[in-house]
Amino acid sequence: MTEDLSPQAAGRRVGIADVAARAGVSLGTASKALNGRGNLREETRARVRAAAEELGFAPNTNARSLLSGRTFTVGIITTDSYGRFSIPVMRGAEDSLAAGEMIAFLCDSRDDPIREQHHLRKLLERRVDGIIVAGRRTDERRPLGRDLPVPVVYALAPSSDPDDCNVVSDERGAARLAVDHLVKTGRRRIAHITGPHSHASARERADATIEALAGHGLRLVGEPYFGSWTEAWGRFAAAQLLRAHPDVDGVFCGNDVVARGVTDGLREAGVSLPMQVGVVGVDNWALVAEAARPPLTTVDLGLEEIGRRAAELLIAAIDGHPQPGRHVVAGHLVVRES
């Protein structure tokens, strides 16, 4: 038996020099063959690739980046520690990035501007090709920085600078989908129970609800009930609503958590759901929507699609085709039993 002198046997990583030696070509030729660059005979290219495969050579992406000036990395800065909103956005972004052989550094800013600037510095030191900023609220936020050397795309929470590239949910469209569904299922006396008035998403959904009802020749039952994004508020508001407007037959809720509270509140007040009152939420958060009694009909805002679009727009910007402005992703209705 001869001694095994292969890099694997020696316990070290296979390098491009090993591949060149095995294929009987120069280092430069091996590099060109593996990077798909330069003028090489197809036979040579094939021989190098075969050698690389035999040796289990993994190309060093970091070395490749020194040649191309790109690192094929992007940063994702999320403000959303709970992951409820940013995880689907990230999942979608990852899908699009992987198609471009890119990979993401994850940074959690925890809604803290100091942490955010720290992460920004670190990402620029790493020479990322671009940055996605994913927020959890639809309110406008301060831009990440001025004159940054790489493109930035904002997902869900738009930048206050209209020249930035923002991918946002269709807040008004969500209200239209909900109202249209309630009207289509025969509801005519529709109320709106939602989160805090200080949240852009609560205000926009409320405005659009009134507008969508007007489109059907209907008026909102009472004023919009602004409160908090909690079940307790949903239960409490449902009781208030029943006392003031016992003839209500539909409720559009600003999100699923509130809708779950509303269904509990109505049911415990003796209202039969969905016979007497139809309820629609927003978010399609399976955990909440499926656990509600009855399971919630709700508007899915397409968070994954927002992430995918943000990554596509970032890749385009990195390739020299920035598309600043507001990119609105449409949601869709998920019909369950409420």
Add this chain to the structure above:
Amino acid sequence: MTEDLSPQAAGRRVGIADVAARAGVSLGTASKALNGRGNLREETRARVRAAAEELGFAPNTNARSLLSGRTFTVGIITTDSYGRFSIPVMRGAEDSLAAGEMIAFLCDSRDDPIREQHHLRKLLERRVDGIIVAGRRTDERRPLGRDLPVPVVYALAPSSDPDDCNVVSDERGAARLAVDHLVKTGRRRIAHITGPHSHASARERADATIEALAGHGLRLVGEPYFGSWTEAWGRFAAAQLLRAHPDVDGVFCGNDVVARGVTDGLREAGVSLPMQVGVVGVDNWALVAEAARPPLTTVDLGLEEIGRRAAELLIAAIDGHPQPGRHVVAGHLVVRES
């Protein structure tokens, strides 16, 4: 006015060559000064640093890594698309990594072995210094690979290879904390309602519940109720429990979602909580625990601490001090009103 020839004015990134020119030193000297290496006069080092600061030079971490053989990056592969378990683990890991000036690539394997191997290949191509694998179930999992060139630490879901480095939750300790609390608050007829028998965490918590009760001279009321991690199961099991054992005065639930179902089931059957029956969950998932009526007393498994420990152990392994084996992180009880 003289023309501004600075790199900023030319719209390009400041390079180390610019710093060297400004400080009047060679490239090598500038590099040593900024990396804190080599023998240099303190005056020279200070001059280079001042030049770097004036020019707004951000060191290229990627170039630094070519010198040190380290990239100061790690990969985090998560199987947990919803983020419920992996986000706190990642948050903890990020805390520890940042202390070592490291940054994490995030990969979501979606519980798919093919995606996982794809991510592993990509991470090795990026020359990460190490990998954390974060799972959502406490069941043993297949090791990520054999003879990997970098250290791996498993967080929450341990590897089936006992020589791997695993950071896990204290499943038995969680049951002890819950039982001790129920007994201390005067409960003597305690039942256990939990998730599927096929999940290691359900089995271990059930076994430890029986053992902890025995330590108090008590026996479990009925057999453990194995079912699913859903509220609907919790409600259903609560009704079954009441029929078979109307004198029950405490229920330890395998997680907060089940506990929420149990509290609803008991309350709707006319049981006064917590006067007649005390309920304890596991997870301290704020969304669920705080929305339950009454808000849930629950065991926090310390997921962030698991992430922190995993990152610390990974950094130690990268530095040449691997600590294989099972590292158990203790949980703690969070007392609310149930």
